[in-house]
Amino acid sequence: MTTVLLVDDHPVVRSGLRAVIEAGDALQVVGEAATGEEAIILAGHLRPDVVLCDLRLGSGIDGIRTTVALRALDPAPAVLILTTFDRDAEVLGAIEAGAAGYLLKDVDPEVIVQGIHRAAAGDMVLAPDLAGRVLRGMRSPLPRLTDREIEVLRHLARGATNKEIARTLFVTEATVKSHLAHIFTKLDVDSRSRAIHVAQETGLI
Amino acid sequence: MTTVLLVDDHPVVRSGLRAVIEAGDALQVVGEAATGEEAIILAGHLRPDVVLCDLRLGSGIDGIRTTVALRALDPAPAVLILTTFDRDAEVLGAIEAGAAGYLLKDVDPEVIVQGIHRAAAGDMVLAPDLAGRVLRGMRSPLPRLTDREIEVLRHLARGATNKEIARTLFVTEATVKSHLAHIFTKLDVDSRSRAIHVAQETGLI
DNA sequence: CGCCGCATCAGCCATTTGGCTGATTCCTGC
DNA sequence: GCAGGAATCAGCCAAATGGCTGATGCGGCG
Numbered sequence: 001m002t003t004v005l006l007v008d009d010h011p012v013v014r015s016g017l018r019a020v021i022e023a024g025d026a027l028q029v030v031g032e033a034a035t036g037e038e039a040i041i042l043a044g045h046l047r048p049d050v051v052l053c054d055l056r057l058g059s060g061i062d063g064i065r066t067t068v069a070l071r072a073l074d075p076a077p078a079v080l081i082l083t084t085f086d087r088d089a090e091v092l093g094a095i096e097a098g099a100a101g102y103l104l105k106d107v108d109p110e111v112i113v114q115g116i117h118r119a120a121a122g123d124m125v126l127a128p129d130l131a132g133r134v135l136r137g138m139r140s141p142l143p144r145l146t147d148r149e150i151e152v153l154r155h156l157a158r159g160a161t162n163k164e165i166a167r168t169l170f171v172t173e174a175t176v177k178s179h180l181a182h183i184f185t186k187l188d189v190d191s192r193s194r195a196i197h198v199a200q201e202t203g204l205i
Numbered sequence: 206m207t208t209v210l211l212v213d214d215h216p217v218v219r220s221g222l223r224a225v226i227e228a229g230d231a232l233q234v235v236g237e238a239a240t241g242e243e244a245i246i247l248a249g250h251l252r253p254d255v256v257l258c259d260l261r262l263g264s265g266i267d268g269i270r271t272t273v274a275l276r277a278l279d280p281a282p283a284v285l286i287l288t289t290f291d292r293d294a295e296v297l298g299a300i301e302a303g304a305a306g307y308l309l310k311d312v313d314p315e316v317i318v319q320g321i322h323r324a325a326a327g328d329m330v331l332a333p334d335l336a337g338r339v340l341r342g343m344r345s346p347l348p349r350l351t352d353r354e355i356e357v358l359r360h361l362a363r364g365a366t367n368k369e370i371a372r373t374l375f376v377t378e379a380t381v382k383s384h385l386a387h388i389f390t391k392l393d394v395d396s397r398s399r400a401i402h403v404a405q406e407t408g409l410i
Numbered sequence: 411c412g413c414c415g416c417a418t419c420a421g422c423c424a425t426t427t428g429g430c431t432g433a434t435t436c437c438t439g440c
Numbered sequence: 441g442c443a444g445g446a447a448t449c450a451g452c453c454a455a456a457t458g459g460c461t462g463a464t465g466c467g468g469c470g
Contacts, residue, residue, distance in 0.1 A: 010289075010311045016221025058311065084215075106215045106263065146446065159399025161426075174449045181429070182446095190428070191456085192398055194364030351416065366456075379419045386459075387416095395458070396426085 002120045003030045005048040005077070007039040007066065009058040013105075017052060017082075020109040027116060034058075036066035043070055048077050049120045050100075052112075055083035055090055064093045071098035078119040082112075090203040101125025143186035145204065152179045154205055157196045207325045208235045210253040210282070212244040212271065214263040218310075222257060222287075225314035232321060239263075241271035248275055253282050254325045255305075257317075260288035260295055269298045276303035283324040287317075295408045306330025348391035350409065357384045359410055362401045 004027055006014050014032045021027045031046045033039035036057050043051055051070055055063035067079045078100040083090070091102055100119040103112060104127045115125040145153065155165045162180070166173045184190060187198045199205045209232055211219050219237045226232045236251045238244035241262050248256055256275055260268035272284045283305040288295070296307055305324040308317060309332045320330045350358065360370045367385070371378045389395060392403045404410045 010221075011314055012221040012225055012310055012317070013218060014221065015224045015314065016215075016217040016219070019220045019224045020217060105217055109216055109220065112217070148447065156398065157402065159394065159396060159402035161396060161398075163426090171447085172449060174451085175447070177428075178448075180427090184428075189364065191364060191366060192427080193361065193366075193401065196398065196401060197362065197364035353417065368456090376417085377419060379421090380417070382458075383418075385457090389458075397457080 002027050002050060002116065003046070003048040004028065004116060005030060005039065005043055005046060005051045006032045007036070007051060007057070008054040008082070009034050013054070017112070020112060021116065023109070024113060027113065036061040036063070036069070039066055040069045043073055043077055047075060050116050051077045051079045052082055052116065053079055055081055055094065064090070064097045067094060067097040067099050078122070080115055080119045080125060085203070103127050145183065145186060149179055149183050150205065152176060153183060153195070153199050156192055157199060157205055207232050207255060207321065208251070208253045209233065209321060210235060210244065210248055210251060210256045211237045212241070212256060212258040212262070213287070214239050214259065218259070222317070225317060226321065228314070229318060232318065241266040241268070244271055245274045248278060248282055252280060255321050256282045256284045257287055257321065258284055260286055260299065269295070269302045272299060272302040272304050283327070285320055285324045285330060308332050350388065350391060354384055354388050355410065357381060358388060358400070358404050361397055362404060362410055
């Protein structure tokens with residue numbers, strides 16, 4: 001019997017997953033967590049074979065950080081990421097964090113069940129329409145922005161001017177412009193609007 | 206017995222809602238639809254008392270348009286909108302479209318059940334943390350942008366320059382700037398980045 | 411008909427932005 | 441200790457942007 005821990009901030013989704021998973025008799029849901037923190041604690045106690053984890057977990061730590069923590073457990077559960085959106089950056093982040101795979105929420109229940117079985121068996125699980133994208137992502141990896149650059153990018157996305165960003169971060173405008181120049185180069189854009197767009201598209205922010 | 210039709214593009218969420226709703230014995234799920242189109246057809250046949258409808262329905266028509274069509278049926282079901290995000294514009298849009306209310310997906314199952322009962326009884330149902338916002342929205346209504354302005358706004362959000370927008374819309378840059386000036390005034394901002402931000406925040410785009 | 415909102419366009423001007431080159435400091439890893 | 445990346449800053453310059461004022465044509469509405 002393969003044991004599963006559910007992690008999702010929506011009670012309704014947890015109920016749905018439980019119903020779907022327990023429809024057969026080869027899988028057993030041994031626990032549910034609404035946050036990443038809760039998931040890490042529960043996984044330590046329950047030692048599930050597979051953790052099915054939403055990528056977005058409301059206010060707390062996200063699915064990727066949760067994955068990292070879960071994979072550090074001993075024994076480490078296989079972590080299967082479940083999400084609504086297919087953002088490139090997040091796919092790669094999840095895989096890099098040690099996730100066994102990645103499923104879109106809008107797939108049929110049986111695909112989820114199959115995915116759990118394959119993850120439990122140590123296989124890699126990728127939603128069909130995502131596999132190609134992940135490989136493409138591998139070939140031309142997403143630009144790696146530094147923490148500071150991400151920070152600037154967030155202010156950018158909130159519509160801040162260079163002057164405002166400078167004030168907020170306690171640096172000069174020259175520094176902000178320098179960061180922006182690097183961001184633009186890495187994202188291969190030439191305007192703040194497009195940088196915002198690309199960042200949102202790829203899930204960088 | 207109150208009958209319910211579920212509308213959500215995610216099978217898992219439908220399963221969860223069904224489990225939650227049928228946990229008691231006062232509600233009965235009489236059907237499920239994955240798209241707005243499907244929902245309208247099914248509602249015509251099944252004549253449910255309440256339709257529980259996700260705001261975002263993937264590729265087809267959205268929850269608001271679906272609501273409009275459902276309310277035009279005879280007898281018209283009460284439509285309860287369910288969603289993840291609390292965008293002001295969408296709240297108002299749903300209410301204006303004749304929805305009986307609005308629930309966030311991350312609430313407890315019993316809140317959803319209660320909401321369905323109240324909607325069936327003809328009451329207005331608003332998630333507590335949304336009610337105030339809706340009323341505020343009523344007091345200071347969202348700026349009304351023209352269709353053309355919304356169009357320009359969309360291009361803006363995709364990071365287009367004035368020149369590019371002008372080319373795409375077959376107008377001169379002067380016209381684009383004119384539209385932008387109006388948009389900026391209506392949204393009370395002074396830069397394209399902030400306009401994009403506000404538009405996304407309020408669900409204008 | 412006259413008014414008004416909308417879309418279209420124009421010119422002027424100050425500010426912001428983005429590209430470039432280069433410099434300093436700090437930290438990390440070899 | 442030194443190479444390299446990161447963060448910080450500076451100055452210069454061209455382009456894009458935003459604020460302003462004003463004009464035209466079109467369609468709806470009283």
